[in-house]
Amino acid sequence: MNVFETVKQSVTTRQAAEHYGIRVGRNGMACCPFHNDKTPSMKLDRRYHCFGCGADGDVIDFTAALYGLGKKEAAVQLARDFGLSYEEGKLPDKMKKPKPRHKSPEVQFREAQSHCFRVLADYRHLLERWKTEYAPESPNEEWHPRFVEALQKINHVEYLLDTLLSGDTEERAQIMTEYGKDVIELEKRLSELAAPDAASREKYSKHHAAAPER
Ligand SMILES: [Zn+2]
Numbered sequence: 382m383n384v385f386e387t388v389k390q391s392v393t394t395r396q397a398a399e400h401y402g403i404r405v406g407r408n409g410m411a412c413c414p415f416h417n418d419k420t421p422s423m424k425l426d427r428r429y430h431c432f433g434c435g436a437d438g439d440v441i442d443f444t445a446a447l448y449g450l451g452k453k454e455a456a457v458q459l460a461r462d463f464g465l466s467y468e469e470g471k472l473p474d475k476m477k478k479p480k481p482r483h484k485s486p487e488v489q490f491r492e493a494q495s496h497c498f499r500v501l502a503d504y505r506h507l508l509e510r511w512k513t514e515y516a517p518e519s520p521n522e523e524w525h526p527r528f529v530e531a532l533q534k535i536n537h538v539e540y541l542l543d544t545l546l547s548g549d550t551e552e553r554a555q556i557m558t559e560y561g562k563d564v565i566e567l568e569k570r571l572s573e574l575a576a577p578d579a580a581s582r583e584k585y586s587k588h589h590a591a592a593p594e595r
Contacts, residue, residue: 384456385441387467392459394440395425400462401447414447494557498545500568501538507571508535 382390395405405411410421413431422433430437436446445455460467484492512531517524541560544552 382467384453384460384467387465388441388456388459388463389439391465392440392463393425393427394429394438394443395427396463397440397444397459398425398429401444490554490557493561494545494553497557497561497564498542500564500571501542501545503571504567505535505538505542507574508538 395409398411399405403411403414405425406421409425411423411425412418412421413423413433413436415431415436416434418431418433423429423431423436428437428439429443438446440459441452441456444450444459445452448455448458450458459465508531511525511527512535515525515528515531517528541556544556548556
């Protein structure tokens with residue numbers, strides 16, 4: 382976290398005001414330091430607001446106004462006065478993470494397998510949808526290719542998913558070798574389908590969707 386985030390998360394305006402010598406009542410009210418205030422008209426909590434002059438902001442705004450500082454200077458002063466440590470420059474998250482160690486074959490296999498499972502599970506979802514969405518409404522209606530695909534594939538996909546989930550290592554490895562390439566192809570196709578499909582599903586009923594499949 383940078384100095385702004387650190388200070389805002391760690392210090393309330395009320396704590397800062399008290400630290401800088403402003404008397405804050407138990408109700409969180411204090412005489413406003415920013416206008417000539419006879420009776421407490423400033424409410425202090427995480428932020429502050431003055432009902433007299435309208436001064437309003439967070440702990441950094443408060444400290445900046447109190448000492449005539451820029452926001453950065455005020456934040457740095459607050460961090461110092463409250464003993465907070467923060468990161469100088471804000472690094473993108475990935476730069477902070479240590480580089481992953483080289484993955485063992487077991488880990489690679491496990492990851493490949495769960496990836497495979499995810500893709501197949503998505504596919505099964507899609508097929509289930511197609512099976513109802515593209516089902517013919519009358520016996521003489523021509524079957525939509527998506528409906529046909531759903532009928533043809535759904536059981537096999539379920540079998541693959543079952544095996545990946547509960548088969549022994551050898552069975553799972555066999556599926557990975559046998560269908561690894563197909564799954565990559567399938568993933569490509571699913572992502573291509575996802576975008577236009579989601580948009581056009583509402584507009585066109587299945588009767589209009591007879592355009593040739595890719
Ligand atoms: Zn005021």
